[in-house]
Amino acid sequence: MDSTPAAWSDADVYLSDLLVGDDPDLEGALAAQRDAGLPAIEVAPVSGKLLNLIARISGARRVLEIGTLGGYSTIWLARAVGREGRVVTVEAEADNAAVARASIDAAGVGDRVDIRIGRGADVLPTLVGGFDLVFIDADKESNTIYLDWAAKLGHPGTVIILDNIGREGEIVRDDSTDSKVVGTRDGLRMLGEDPRFDATALQTVGVKGWDGFALAVVV
Numbered sequence: 001m002d003s004t005p006a007a008w009s010d011a012d013v014y015l016s017d018l019l020v021g022d023d024p025d026l027e028g029a030l031a032a033q034r035d036a037g038l039p040a041i042e043v044a045p046v047s048g049k050l051l052n053l054i055a056r057i058s059g060a061r062r063v064l065e066i067g068t069l070g071g072y073s074t075i076w077l078a079r080a081v082g083r084e085g086r087v088v089t090v091e092a093e094a095d096n097a098a099v100a101r102a103s104i105d106a107a108g109v110g111d112r113v114d115i116r117i118g119r120g121a122d123v124l125p126t127l128v129g130g131f132d133l134v135f136i137d138a139d140k141e142s143n144t145i146y147l148d149w150a151a152k153l154g155h156p157g158t159v160i161i162l163d164n165i166g167r168e169g170e171i172v173r174d175d176s177t178d179s180k181v182v183g184t185r186d187g188l189r190m191l192g193e194d195p196r197f198d199a200t201a202l203q204t205v206g207v208k209g210w211d212g213f214a215l216a217v218v219v
């Protein structure tokens with residue numbers, strides 16, 4: 001077999017078909033997002049399932065998501081926290097939040113999800129802490145702000161997942177002028193150096209190309 005982006009994507013679809021399968025509520029969320037003209041940058045199906053599994057394995061009951069987009073990952077997380085659990089998800093764009101609200105409600109988990117509209121830097125200071133898991137998937141330029149709030153709003157043992165750490169390998173470029181690459185590198189350096197975190201990162205290939213995520217625990 002070739003190792004090419006097309007082969008990675010084909011294999012990812014194969015894995016998604018086997019292990020995620022048909023899911024009308026999630027597919028509806030993606031259709032609504034597409035129809036509303038939102039960018040198709042939600043997590044891949046296998047990654048959404050991974051978020052769901054990490055949340056369940058860690059026993060997370062209070063989840064914070066930074067970057068709702070159309071609610072696709074929010075639904076995966078909301079399913080994981082159970083009937084008594086809660087997801088607070090922060091979205092800067094009111095139009096995105098409206099799309100997400102409808103899809104989350106249609107997926108039957110609306111009562112577990114609190115969407116806060118506003119920029120993270122404004123909304124996060126208003127939240128009550130105690131989150132067991134934080135998923136950071138917003139503007140990459142603010143990664144260090146979000147990691148700082150994840151630590152403040154978490155507790156020892158809180159799981160942090162930071163999306164999009166691979167960026168097609170551009171993360172090795174210390175001279176990059178791409179603000180998303182700079183923000184990603186700053187977040188990774190913080191995870192490595194800040195004593196509040198213990199972290200690793202995994203590169204991924206698949207339907208979203210070459211990317212990855214960091215996984216950390218608040219120590």
Ligand code: DHB
Pocket residue numbers: 041042043137138163164180
């Ligand atoms: C981008 C953001 C994402 O959250 C993602 O998963 C992929 C790409 C971006 O802004 O480039």
Ligand code: MG
Pocket residue numbers: 041042043137138163164
């Ligand atoms: Mg992302």
